[in-house]
Amino acid sequence: MRGSGPLDGDLRIGGAKNSALKLMAASLLAEGSTSLTNVPDITDVAIMAELLEAMGVNIERTGQRIDIDVPSEIDPVAPYSLVERMRASIVVLGPLLARIGRARVAMPGGDDFGSRPIDMHLQGLEQLGATFSYEHGDISGQADRLIGSEVFLEFPSVGATENLLMASVLAEGVTVIENAAREPEITDLANFLSQMGAQIEGVGTSRLSVKGVETLSPVTYSVIPDRIEAATYLSALAVCGGQIRLQGARPDHMEMLLRKLEEMGMILEEDDSGLLATVTDRLKAVDVSTLPYPGLATDYKPFLVAALTVSDGVGMVTENIFAGRFRYIDELVRMGAEIRAEGRHAVVRGVERLSGAPVRAHDIRAGAALVVAGLAADGETAISNAHHVDRGYEDLAGKLSSVGAQVTRT
Ligand code: EPU
Numbered sequence: 001m002r003g004s005g006p007l008d009g010d011l012r013i014g015g016a017k018n019s020a021l022k023l024m025a026a027s028l029l030a031e032g033s034t035s036l037t038n039v040p041d042i043t044d045v046a047i048m049a050e051l052l053e054a055m056g057v058n059i060e061r062t063g064q065r066i067d068i069d070v071p072s073e074i075d076p077v078a079p080y081s082l083v084e085r086m087r088a089s090i091v092v093l094g095p096l097l098a099r100i101g102r103a104r105v106a107m108p109g110g111d112d113f114g115s116r117p118i119d120m121h122l123q124g125l126e127q128l129g130a131t132f133s134y135e136h137g138d139i140s141g142q143a144d145r146l147i148g149s150e151v152f153l154e155f156p157s158v159g160a161t162e163n164l165l166m167a168s169v170l171a172e173g174v175t176v177i178e179n180a181a182r183e184p185e186i187t188d189l190a191n192f193l194s195q196m197g198a199q200i201e202g203v204g205t206s207r208l209s210v211k212g213v214e215t216l217s218p219v220t221y222s223v224i225p226d227r228i229e230a231a232t233y234l235s236a237l238a239v240c241g242g243q244i245r246l247q248g249a250r251p252d253h254m255e256m257l258l259r260k261l262e263e264m265g266m267i268l269e270e271d272d273s274g275l276l277a278t279v280t281d282r283l284k285a286v287d288v289s290t291l292p293y294p295g296l297a298t299d300y301k302p303f304l305v306a307a308l309t310v311s312d313g314v315g316m317v318t319e320n321i322f323a324g325r326f327r328y329i330d331e332l333v334r335m336g337a338e339i340r341a342e343g344r345h346a347v348v349r350g351v352e353r354l355s356g357a358p359v360r361a362h363d364i365r366a367g368a369a370l371v372v373a374g375l376a377a378d379g380e381t382a383i384s385n386a387h388h389v390d391r392g393y394e395d396l397a398g399k400l401s402s403v404g405a406q407v408t409r410t
Contacts, residue, residue: 001374001381001397001407002356006242006279009403013230013248013274014040015064015223017392019185021088022162023192023223024048027068028057028095029170030196032218034068039223043391047086051078055092070218074099080106080137086391090118093141094163097130098170103141107134115323120160124151128164128171148173148212156181156206156292162189169198171212180208183293184253188224195219227253228299229393232368234261234277235303236400239310239376241279244403249274256296260286260304264311285313285350290320302328302369308348309337310376317346328366331359335377356381364392371396375405 015038025048027034039045041064049059049066055076058069076096083089083106096103108118122132122139128151130143148171151164161181166189168175180186182204190203196216201209230249237244238261251258251270258268258275264283269276285308290298298321308315309332319325329341334357338349356379361367367389374381383389386409389396397409 001371001405002379003353003377004375004405004407005240007237007240007244007403007405008242010245010247011233011399011403013225013246014038014394016185016188016226016228017042017044018158018228019188020045020223021048022091022185022189023221024052024066024068025091025095026166026189026192027070027218028052028055028074028092029099029166029193030216030218031070031072034070034218035065035220036068037065037220037222038225039064039066040226040394042394043387044086044088047082048089051082051089051092054079054082076100076103078103078105083108087116088159090121091159091162091166093121093139094125094165094167097125097141097143098146098167101143101145104138105141106138118159120153120155120157121163124153124160124164124177125167127151128167128175146171146212148175148210150176150178153177153179155179158183158186161186161208165189165193165200165208165210168210168212169193169200169216170214171210173212175210175212177208177210178206180206181292182206184224184227184250192219192221195221224253225250227257228297228365230254230275231257231300232303232372232393232396233400234266235307235369235372236375236405237277237279238264238266238283238307239372240405242404243276243278245273246275246277247273251275256294257300260288260296264307283307283311285311285315285348287316289318292321298322298325299365301325302365303372305329305339305346305348306332306369306372306376308350309339309354309373310352311350313350315348315350317348319344327362328369331366331370332373334359335373335381337373353378355379358382358384361385361388364388368393368396371400371407375400375407
C-alpha cells in the first residue's frame with residue numbers, strides 16, 4: 001500500500017467475527033437446523049466450521065448465510081490441529097458439556113498476546129459440576145448433568161462468560177454469573193440463546209442469571225455488525241482525512257471509541273443507515289487506556305496507536321487486558337514512528353509522515369494497524385504474514401481501496 005487520502009465513499013460493515021464464532025459454537029446446543037445470517041467470509045469462521053464438521057455437524061455457506069445442521073449424535077472432540085489455528089475453539093467446551101456431558105478439547109497454549117490462561121473457564125464449569133482431567137495436551141471434561149450455581153469471575157473474561165452462559169442454559173436450576181463480561185458480542189449470544197428458548201435475565205449487565213431448560217430449539221438469527229471492523233476504517237480515515245459513511249455500523253456498540261475519536265477532532269454524525277465520519281485537519285493526540293466493555297476495547301488499540309503515530313502531540317497508551325499486546329510497535333518504529341514502549345505502557349509522539357517499509361503482521365489487529373500506518377506513509381509498505389488479516393477481515397484491501405486508499409492484496 002501507499003500513502004493515501006483523502007478517503008471518500010460508503011463502506012458496509014460486515015458481521016462481527018467475535019459474535020459469529022460463538023453463535024456457531026452455541027448452535028451445538030440444539031439438534032436440527034440453525035441458520036446464521038450476516039456471517040463474514042473470513043478464515044476464523046471457516047476454521048470454526050471445520051471444527052464443527054469434525055464433530056459430525058453439516059455446514060453450508062450461501063453468501064453471508066450459513067446453515068448449520070446439528071445431528072443428535074456429536075463426536076465431542078476439538079483436535080489440536082484446529083485449536084492451535086484458532087484459540088476461540090475453546091468456546092465449544094461449554095456447549096458440549098451442556099448438551100452431551102462430555103468434551104475433549106486441546107489446550108490452546110500461548111500466543112502472540114503472551115500467556116492466555118483458561119483457568120476461569122474451567123473453574124466456572126467445575127462449579128457447575130463438571131470434572132476435568134488432562135492428558136497428552138488435551139482437557140477432557142465430564143458432567144452427568146450440569147447443576148446451576150453462583151459463579152463469581154475474578155475478571156470479566158469474554159470467553160469464560162460465553163462458555164459459562166452456553167453451559168448454564170441447559171443446566172439444572174439457576175446459574176448466576178457475577179462480574180460477567182458485557183461486550184456487545186455477549187449480548188448477541190444471550191439474545192441468540194434466548195431466541196432458542198433459554199431463560200436469561202440481566203442481559204447486557206455484569207450479573208447474568210440463567211434458569212436452565214430441558215432443550216433448546218434451532219433458530220434463524222442475524223449476527224451484529226463488527227465494531228472492530230468499523231474501528232479499523234475510522235482509524236484509516238483518521239490518518240488519510242476525508243469522509244466515509246459506515247453503513248450498518250452500530251454507534252451504540254462503540255461509544256467510548258467514538259468519544260476518543262471526537263476528542264482527536266473527528267466529526268461524527270449518526271443517521272439511520274449508520275455513521276458518517278469526517279476528518280478535515282490533522283488529528284490531535286489523546287491518551288488511550290484499554291478496559292473491559294464499556295471501556296475502550298483492547299482490539300481497537302493497535303489502530304489507535306497507528307493513528308497516534310501521525311497525530312499532533314504525544315499520546316500515552318496503556319494496555320490493561322493483555323500483557324503482551326505491543327509487538328506491532330517494533331514494526332511501526334521501522335516505519336519511522338516515534339514510540340517508546342515499556343511493560344503495559346507506550347508513549348507515542350506524532351510525526352508528520354511515516355516512511356513506507358517492509359513489515360510483518362503478528363496477529364489480526366496488528367496486521368490491520370500496519371495497513372492503517374501504511375496509508376500514512378510515504379512510499380510503499382509491504383506487509384508479510386498478511387494471512388493473519390484474513391482471519392478477521394473480509395477483503396480489507398478491496399474495501400479500503402473502494403473509498404480511495406491505495407492498497408492491494410497480492
Ligand atoms: N484470562 C485469564 N483466565 C481465563 C480467561 C482469560 O486470565 O480463564 C485473561 C486473559 O489472559 C486476558 C484477559 O483475561 O488477559 C481477558 O481475556 P478474555 O477472556 O476476555 O479474552 P478472550 O475471550 O480470549 C476475546 C476476543 C479478543 C478480545 C478479548 C478482549 C474472541 C474470539 N476473542 O478474547 O479478540 O481481544 O476478548 O475483549 O472473541 C480479536 O478479535 O482479534 C481478539 C483477539
